[in-house]
Amino acid sequence: MSLSKTEEQLMEIIWKKGEIFMKEIIETYPDPKPATTTIATLLKRMQVKKFVGYQLYGNSRAYFPLIKKSDYFSKHVNGMIKDYFDNSALQFASFFATNTKLSQNELEELKKIVEAQIKKGES
Amino acid sequence: MSLSKTEEQLMEIIWKKGEIFMKEIIETYPDPKPATTTIATLLKRMQVKKFVGYQLYGNSRAYFPLIKKSDYFSKHVNGMIKDYFDNSALQFASFFATNTKLSQNELEELKKIVEAQIKKGES
DNA sequence: GAATTTATTCTACATTTGTAGAGTTAACTC
DNA sequence: GAGTTAACTCTACAAATGTAGAATAAATTC
Numbered sequence: 001m002s003l004s005k006t007e008e009q010l011m012e013i014i015w016k017k018g019e020i021f022m023k024e025i026i027e028t029y030p031d032p033k034p035a036t037t038t039i040a041t042l043l044k045r046m047q048v049k050k051f052v053g054y055q056l057y058g059n060s061r062a063y064f065p066l067i068k069k070s071d072y073f074s075k076h077v078n079g080m081i082k083d084y085f086d087n088s089a090l091q092f093a094s095f096f097a098t099n100t101k102l103s104q105n106e107l108e109e110l111k112k113i114v115e116a117q118i119k120k121g122e123s
Numbered sequence: 124m125s126l127s128k129t130e131e132q133l134m135e136i137i138w139k140k141g142e143i144f145m146k147e148i149i150e151t152y153p154d155p156k157p158a159t160t161t162i163a164t165l166l167k168r169m170q171v172k173k174f175v176g177y178q179l180y181g182n183s184r185a186y187f188p189l190i191k192k193s194d195y196f197s198k199h200v201n202g203m204i205k206d207y208f209d210n211s212a213l214q215f216a217s218f219f220a221t222n223t224k225l226s227q228n229e230l231e232e233l234k235k236i237v238e239a240q241i242k243k244g245e246s
Numbered sequence: 247g248a249a250t251t252t253a254t255t256c257t258a259c260a261t262t263t264g265t266a267g268a269g270t271t272a273a274c275t276c
Numbered sequence: 277g278a279g280t281t282a283a284c285t286c287t288a289c290a291a292a293t294g295t296a297g298a299a300t301a302a303a304t305t306c
Contacts, residue, residue: 004293012207022253035296040254042294059302060253073207074222081223084135084196090229096216097236099197100204106213107241113220114237118230127263145283158266163284165264182272183283 001049010042014052015069019062124172133165137175138192142185 003011013028014020022040026033043063046052054061077092085092102110126134136151137143145163149156166186169175177184200215208215225233 006294009206034294036253037255037297038295041296044255045293069207070218070222073218076203077219077223080199083132084192089223089225090232093219093223093225093229093233094236095193095196096200096219097233097240099193100200100212100216102212102216102240104241104244106216107237107244109213110216110220111234111237111241113217114230114234117220117225118227118234121227121230129264157264159283160267160285161265164266167285168263 003046003049003051007042007046007049007051010039011046011051011065011072012069014063014065019055019064021060021062025063126169126172126174130165130169130172130174133162134169134174134188134195135192137186137188142178142187144183144185148186 010025013025017024022036025039026036043052047054051066052063053066054063078089081087081089081092085095097107097110133148136148140147145159148162149159166175170177174189175186176189177186179185201212204210204212204215208218220230220233
């Protein structure tokens with residue numbers, strides 16, 4: 001079971017806050033804000049799909065993610081690599097480095113990250 | 124308008140071949156193969172969405188992509204960066220480098236790619 | 247404590263997606 | 277040329293998704 005685009009957006013709001021009340025969720029949306037019932041429905045479905053849970057505080061619910069954003073995107077990206085880049089992470093990385101607008105500075109940063117990652121693996 | 128997961132899979136088949144006939148499409152799918160009508164429906168929808176076109180050869184159609192795979196994934200990945208990584212490509216790159224299982228060799232390769240990209244920008 | 251606000255469930259309905267049968271037509275096969 | 281195969285259109289239908297009203301219940305406010 002995976003999330004739809006709209007559910008993913010909501011999920012992102014929940015990830016950002018870590019724990020969030022209905023009222024805050026609605027506030028987060030830009031106008032025109034969705035009806036609370038709409039959000040309630042999404043939250044319900046996401047609970048069924050085991051992506052969010054909630055903690056009762058007195059009588060109100062604080063919703064929280066049941067999956068880490070990094071895990072979610074790992075799966076997501078790895079799925080993409082598998083399905084559309086011949087299962088080659090490198091191919092994807094190459095595509096990414098050449099097709100995304102990274103500034104010189106960002107490229108330098110990225111280089112550092114990669115180097116650090118290499119170091120890490122060497123130990 | 125964007126493609127659903129299933130349509131994307133079919134799109135990938137079309138990208139791979141560049142130009143492809145119905146029969147070949149079906150052959151590409153693993154068992155249990157979908158009904159030809161299923162594929163026909165998907166193709167029809169993808170034509171409406173302007174993702175594929177076809178060229179008549181005598182009486183049969185050779186389907187081909189109307190969008191380049193690199194363009195499609197650029198949009199895709201950039202959308203992901205925008206929606207879930209604070210619009211920071213670097214943040215995504217960092218996530219990618221640390222969360223995807225790249226071998227030492229692949230990391231070295233990636234480093235080279237990044238370096239090449241840096242060189243390119245310097246000119 | 248009556249009136250208002252807020253959150254929740256239940257129900258509903260339109261749209262999109264996944265899948266494919268029925269029917270048609272052209273092509274291919276003896 | 278009668279029978280088989282292939283591809284296409286049209287129709288259909290179930291499931292998933294996007295959106296929200298009605299009803300209810302609790303909390304907040306005068």
